[in-house]
Amino acid sequence: MKKIMAILLVIMIVCLTGCSNSKNRVVIYTSMEEERNQELKKQLKEEFPDINVVVQYIATGNSAAKIKNEGEKVEADIVLDLETAHMVNVQNSFADLSYFDDSIYLDGINTSDKYLTWVKYTMNLIVDNKYLKEHNLSVPKTYDDLLKPEYKNLIAMPDPKTSGTGYGFFLNAVNIMGEDNAIEYFKKLKNNLREFTTSGSGPTNLLKQGEIAIAMGMTAQGVEAINEGYDVSIVELETGSPYNTTSCGIIKGKEKKENVKKVFEWLINDFGKYDKENYMPDVILKNQENKVKNYPENLKDADMTGVDSIETKEKLTERWGEVNG
Secondary structure, three states, X not given: OHHHHHHHHHHHHHHHHHHHHHHOEEEEEEOOOXXXXXXXXXXXXXXOOOOXXXXXXXXXXXXXXXXXXXXXXXXXXXXXXXXXXXXXXXXXXXOXXXXXXXXXXXXXXXXXXXXXXXXXXXXXXXXXXXXXXXXXXOOOOOXXXXXXXXXXXXXXXXXXXXXXXXXXXXXXXXXXXXXXXXXXXXXXXXXXXXXXXXXXXXXXXXXXXXXXXXXXXXXXXXHXXXXXXXXXXXXXXXXXXXXXXXXXXXXOOHHHOHHHHHHHHHHHHHHHHHHHHHOOOOOOEOOOOOOXXXXXXXXXXXXXXXXXXXXXXXXHHHHOHHHHX
16 A cells, blocks of 8 residues: 555656646747757746757758648747748738737848748848959959859759759849749750759858858858858848748747746847847847848849739749749
8 A cells, every 4th residue: 555655646746746847838830050059058047047948950841731731730939940931822821929028120021920930031242352463353243243154063052942042042032033934944044053952051161161152141151150260251232132031930829828828028129139149130129239240231122023922932932833843
């Protein structure tokens, strides 16, 4: 009898501990890069020492697929840095945020009650100054320039099917040239490319390794290379800088948890500001400072009509098969 009572007591303790941990646990799905995630974890521990905040990296497409499949039963409480086109597609699984004070944002940045914009990130050409100078090559400034035969095997671009950065360039070209002409353009550009990379950071990494001379990549990653000492420059296309956005929200039903609300409000008002000022400086907040050395100012937005449309994204990424098989 004593043994049975002891076993029951252990079970009760485990159950109570589990319940306590569950109430005290907040799970964040994040699609941010490793450096930003590490900073997030560090600041969360300092700000919420009594809350068990789990930060789990998951690529934006995988995150969207998981939420679409599992809905409100998904493990995450908060979803961070999800590409906005994907967020639009799964927004019914997110809580109403109409109560939230979003006055820190510029007017017109937020367009839904189900999610808030996390970052805007621009894309540009990143060029190897030394290579172009040594080989007497001009600096490309337009999409057509990239087709010049002297750039053969010197360019890399992210694949639009797997990268939001690559999709940004593709969508911008579609808006400028028309869908069919853009497909034909990228078929020609493919002949000049060293490769289509899986990730948005791939071209910049190849540039830093000296394997290419022109990267079609994120402005922030090009600036990071400059600040690391690489002799590269950011070149804005004459038609402007393509861009994409990511968003964040709370899974429906989870907004009732006090700790989830606390963490989410801190993410928006505190860490979000830090993240944009120190990592992703394209401006979406009022009074947003740029603390990233060498980040270009006054970039002109390219035509990104349809950037938040999942229908447009699905249609165009399907057509991308005509370019890259």
